[in-house]
Amino acid sequence: MDKLLTVSMSPHVHDRDNTSRLMYGVVIALLPAWAASVWFFGWEALYVPLLSVFFAVLFEYLIARYLLKRTPSVRDGSAVVTGLLLAFTLPVSIPLWMLAVGVLVAIGVGKMSFGGLGTNPFNPALVGRVFLFISFPVQMTSWPLPKGFATADAVTGATPLGILKEGLRQGEPLSRMADQMPPNLDMFMGHMPGSLGEVAAVALLLGFLYLLWKKIITWHIPVTIFVTVFLFSGLLWLIDPAHNATPWFHLLSGGLMLGAIFMATDYVTSPMTHRGMVWYGIGIGLLTVIIRRWGAYPEGVQFAILIMNAFVPLINLYVKPKRFGEVKKNG
Amino acid sequence: MQKRKTFPKGGVHPPEHKLSADRPIEVLSLPSRVVVPVVQHLGAPAEPVVQRGDEVKVGQLLARGNGFVTAHVHSPVSGKVFRIDKRFDASGYKRTSVIIDVEGDDWLPEIDRSEEVVREITATREEIIDRIREAGIVGMGGATFPTHVKLNVPRGKKAEILIINGVECEPYLTADHRLMLERPAELIVGTRILMKALGVEHAVIGIESNKPDAIDLLTQMVSEEKGITVQPLKVKYPQGGEKQLIKAITGREVPSGGLPVDVGAVVHNVGTTVAAYEAVQKNKPLIERVVTVTGVSLQRPSNFLVRIGTPVSALIEAAGGLPDDTGKVVLGGPMMGKAVSKLDIPVTKGTSGVLIIPDEEAHRRPVQPCIRCARCVSVCPMGLEPYLLMDLGVRQMFERARDERVMDCIECGSCSYICPADRPLLDYIRLDKLRVSEMIRQAKQAVK
Numbered sequence: 001m002d003k004l005l006t007v008s009m010s011p012h013v014h015d016r017d018n019t020s021r022l023m024y025g026v027v028i029a030l031l032p033a034w035a036a037s038v039w040f041f042g043w044e045a046l047y048v049p050l051l052s053v054f055f056a057v058l059f060e061y062l063i064a065r066y067l068l069k070r071t072p073s074v075r076d077g078s079a080v081v082t083g084l085l086l087a088f089t090l091p092v093s094i095p096l097w098m099l100a101v102g103v104l105v106a107i108g109v110g111k112m113s114f115g116g117l118g119t120n121p122f123n124p125a126l127v128g129r130v131f132l133f134i135s136f137p138v139q140m141t142s143w144p145l146p147k148g149f150a151t152a153d154a155v156t157g158a159t160p161l162g163i164l165k166e167g168l169r170q171g172e173p174l175s176r177m178a179d180q181m182p183p184n185l186d187m188f189m190g191h192m193p194g195s196l197g198e199v200a201a202v203a204l205l206l207g208f209l210y211l212l213w214k215k216i217i218t219w220h221i222p223v224t225i226f227v228t229v230f231l232f233s234g235l236l237w238l239i240d241p242a243h244n245a246t247p248w249f250h251l252l253s254g255g256l257m258l259g260a261i262f263m264a265t266d267y268v269t270s271p272m273t274h275r276g277m278v279w280y281g282i283g284i285g286l287l288t289v290i291i292r293r294w295g296a297y298p299e300g301v302q303f304a305i306l307i308m309n310a311f312v313p314l315i316n317l318y319v320k321p322k323r324f325g326e327v328k329k330n331g
Numbered sequence: 332m333q334k335r336k337t338f339p340k341g342g343v344h345p346p347e348h349k350l351s352a353d354r355p356i357e358v359l360s361l362p363s364r365v366v367v368p369v370v371q372h373l374g375a376p377a378e379p380v381v382q383r384g385d386e387v388k389v390g391q392l393l394a395r396g397n398g399f400v401t402a403h404v405h406s407p408v409s410g411k412v413f414r415i416d417k418r419f420d421a422s423g424y425k426r427t428s429v430i431i432d433v434e435g436d437d438w439l440p441e442i443d444r445s446e447e448v449v450r451e452i453t454a455t456r457e458e459i460i461d462r463i464r465e466a467g468i469v470g471m472g473g474a475t476f477p478t479h480v481k482l483n484v485p486r487g488k489k490a491e492i493l494i495i496n497g498v499e500c501e502p503y504l505t506a507d508h509r510l511m512l513e514r515p516a517e518l519i520v521g522t523r524i525l526m527k528a529l530g531v532e533h534a535v536i537g538i539e540s541n542k543p544d545a546i547d548l549l550t551q552m553v554s555e556e557k558g559i560t561v562q563p564l565k566v567k568y569p570q571g572g573e574k575q576l577i578k579a580i581t582g583r584e585v586p587s588g589g590l591p592v593d594v595g596a597v598v599h600n601v602g603t604t605v606a607a608y609e610a611v612q613k614n615k616p617l618i619e620r621v622v623t624v625t626g627v628s629l630q631r632p633s634n635f636l637v638r639i640g641t642p643v644s645a646l647i648e649a650a651g652g653l654p655d656d657t658g659k660v661v662l663g664g665p666m667m668g669k670a671v672s673k674l675d676i677p678v679t680k681g682t683s684g685v686l687i688i689p690d691e692e693a694h695r696r697p698v699q700p701c702i703r704c705a706r707c708v709s710v711c712p713m714g715l716e717p718y719l720l721m722d723l724g725v726r727q728m729f730e731r732a733r734d735e736r737v738m739d740c741i742e743c744g745s746c747s748y749i750c751p752a753d754r755p756l757l758d759y760i761r762l763d764k765l766r767v768s769e770m771i772r773q774a775k776q777a778v779k
Contacts, residue, residue, distance in 0.1 A: 006659045006693040007423070007672050009758055011744030012686075013345055013502065013665040017751045019699055076699070118700040118752075218709075267704040272716060274709070316719075323714040323736055324340065324574065325587040 019117075022267075023077030025216045029207035030084055030262065036190050036200035040146035041092040045196050049087035051096065055103040056083030063112045078117050082106055085125035085262060088197025089255060089302070090132070093144050093156075098136055102128040122309045123269045126302050133302070143193035157193045160253045164245055165298035173242040187252040197258060204257040217265045220277035221284075225260040226251060228285025236293065250289065259301035260284070269309045276312075276319035283308045335540050337565035338575040341712035343745045344567055345666065347541060350632040351505045351625050356513055358636045359649055361433050365408050365640030366418050367393055368426045371679040372469040373476045374400035379429055385412045390439040390616050393429045396467070402477045402680075403467035404429075405616040407638035409437035419676050421662045421669050428677070431640070442615045448516045449612040452524055459528040459611050466610030467617050467680075471602035472496060472507075472571065473663055475681035478603055482528045484592055491595035493526050493534040494580055495604055497549075498564060498571035500539060501664025504684045506621040507601045509634045511538070511545040514605055515552050521608030522559055529597055534559045535580050536601075539566045568666060569743035573598045575712050587739050602683075617680055622646060626687030628654040637678050644674040646685050658693025661686040666744045699752035707746035707756055713739045717746035717756040724759030729770060732763040738771075740764060 037045040060079040064072035086106050090099065106128025114120040133140045145157045158166065160181055167177040182192045190200025198204075211217045234247035250256065255263075264270060264284055271280050284304045291300025370376040377394035381387060387406040394404040410433040417425035438444060454462065464479035484490050495518070499507040511518060522534050536553070538546050540563050550561045562580055569575055574585045576598055583594035591598055599607070602620060609615040618639055625632040630651025637646060643662070647653050653660075653674070661668040662682055707717035715736055723732040737760060746756040 005657070005670070005672055005674075006690075007670045008659075008695060009670075009761070010661075010668055010742075011666045011748045011757070012659065012661050012668065012670065012688060013692075013748065014696070014753065015343070015345070015749050015751075017749075018696075018753065019702055019751050022702075022704065022751055073699075078702075116700065118702050267702045270703075270705075272703060272705045272708050272718065321708055321711070321714040321716065322340065323587065324578075324712065324739065325584045325589065326714075327586045327588075 032203035052087035053083035161298040224281025407618040410434040472600035521604035658690030721759040
């Protein structure tokens with residue numbers, strides 16, 4: 001035998017999945033929501049996310065190449081996902097320079113400053129969004145009404161959560177706001193003002209099914225968030241229906257679907273065990289309802305996820321998988 | 332078919348590639364020379380009892396295992412001892428081996444070579460264990476733990492159930508599958524023998540559902556047998572792992588650091604069981620075994636009955652020769668087998684397969700950053716956190732690795748298999764285990 005054989009330790013076979021396949025799987029899962037967004041908000045909803053992805057990939061490449069001085073790994077697709085998700089959380093009328101600033105913060109501060117993929121404690125897209133939200137509150141809360149492809153000037157209006165918060169602030173009971181609220185079916189389909197990619201619950205749920213089917217994520221985080229929000233808001237509603245929205249309203253409004261399915265499940269910033277994921281999901285659900293009901297802002301999902309991101313290392317430290325053959329102490 | 336069982340936590344399902352499942356076992360012709368290492372088992376090496384120039388017969392003792400956890404080694408061929416020397420084996424190290432030039436095929440007269448199945452078990456419990464030890468039988472699934480040790484239930488513990496491992500969860504391998512199809516009667520008598528040795532009333536033969544023919548055949552054959560049942564199992568790796576198989580069949584968990592008999596179970600592989608039958612009923616020591624020779628690029632994937640000590644290259648020749656694009660040769664299955672650097676190494680008691688891997692699949696992909704997808708945690712059948720154990724290995728934090736139960740790892744490789752970032756999780760876990768076992772050894776010595 002004059003040929004040399006390769007010697008390495010087992011295993012000698014490997015699953016076909018790799019990082020970029022998983023990332024592009026997430027992109028595919030976002031396509032229904034993107035399509036719905038274009039349907040409701042027109043062509044802007046097509047090019048704003050495209051531009052956001054372009055900025056994300058460009059900034060990550062430049063930062064890796066010239067600041068960190070290492071081989072850029074933009075092909076893994078994680079910058080594409082961050083760019084897309086950030087755009088999905090913005091009003092479609094966002095000025096493009098503002099979009100660029102948001103992406104720079106998301107990629108530069110949220111991800112690359114910690115060392116790039118896998119090392120950032122907070123969801124980069126949400127870091128970008130919260131930065132924009134706090135820096136440019138006017139533009140970030142000006143929500144165009146769905147107009148489809150009509151060329152007329154965009155009319156803005158309040159989101160359902162905005163109507164709720166404003167009404168409650170003025171001490172009005174819920175019944176007075178009812179005529180301003182879109183019906184549940186419209187909220188489910190996405191016919192309401194809101195962020196570019198968050199409105200169409202049905203499209204986001206379709207993406208959720210795809211992620212589950214392809215085993216890209218497990219059910220634990222999204223389902224725990226849904227159940228927690230439903231039970232907690234339902235409890236408040238039962239106690240005082242005049243000042244609390246129905247649990248259905250909470251599930252379908254704002255960024256809950258987008259956040260629970262696509263943001264909270266970000267691999268890097270979520271827990272490593274299924275049990276940990278359940279605790280994390282419960283935390284996000286509780287914080288979301290608390291912020292919506294008693295906080296200063298109408299919407300709480302973004303802060304709830306970022307706050308729970310901070311707890312992930314602690315969850316990983318204390319919530320361990322069930323060990324096989326664990327010997328019970330004092331048993 | 333009965334309801335299929337499986338173990339609840341973790342596991343993966345690699346492509347099965349059971350290429351040689353329909354190929355009957357063929358008797359491989361004798362090589363001109365065999366190399367028989369004196370260590371083919373877990374435990375103390377056996378000591379050679381023959382000398383250069385001795386004439387030996389098939390079945391004659393070559394090396395005696397002195398002590399409890401060890402195994403005798405017998406001559407797989409007849410001929411003349413060429414020399415006793417150090418030769419490479421699958422481990423990549425040189426081991427003391429008895430090298431024999433083959434002359435004829437002359438068996439010891441006391442070995443019953445007839446095809447007839449001897450069903451009546453006349454040996455007593457002690458005689459059974461004694462004959463199994465004398466025959467040098469070890470676990471033939473790959474772990475090569477001496478079988479007589481497993482049959483000696485420690486004082487104060489009681490075996491309740493015997494599990495016959497016909498899972499063969501490694502992709503590609505079909506040796507146990509063929510054995511179940513072609514020698515079911517011997518397998519069942521062997522099961523009875525092991526039941527008698529252990530003093531148990533129940534035995535379960537566990538088979539994964541990708542071998543429906545073996546399940547049907549054995550189910551039918553045990554229908555008349557009191558106390559023996561066949562349990563179909565879902566296809567999931569590493570179900571053939573002792574602890575996973577016990578969990579799947581009995582629902583009991585072997586405690587961390589404990590033995591299967593702590594939950595009343597003893598597991599033996601089907602190959603071992605047939606070898607036990609031959610030892611007790613036919614007086615035949617362990618001198619040959621079934622080996623699957625396989626690979627997608629191989630011309631003729633086959634199952635061979637091979638004498639111990641036959642060079643691996645002879646098996647590959649018989650299966651159509653080494654393909655030109657071969658990049659790696661693995662002894663065993665692709666998940667836990669050992670890659671070898673030479674092909675003139677011998678088949679030993681634990682060699683279940685020879686897997687040929689083409690060059691394009693022989694190399695590891697570049698390591699990427701961990702994206703914390705948690706798949707390694709999900710697939711670990713022992714409930715460990717491979718990403719964390721690797722990280723602790725990288726940082727040399729071995730005390731913490733010990734506290735995170737690294738010694739529970741069974742090295743099944745599910746974590747490395749599934750990792751989308753191609754991280755060498757199991758390699759670092761092996762480092763952890765090495766360092767932690769050194770720590771444990773030193774601590775024991777300090778106490779003394």
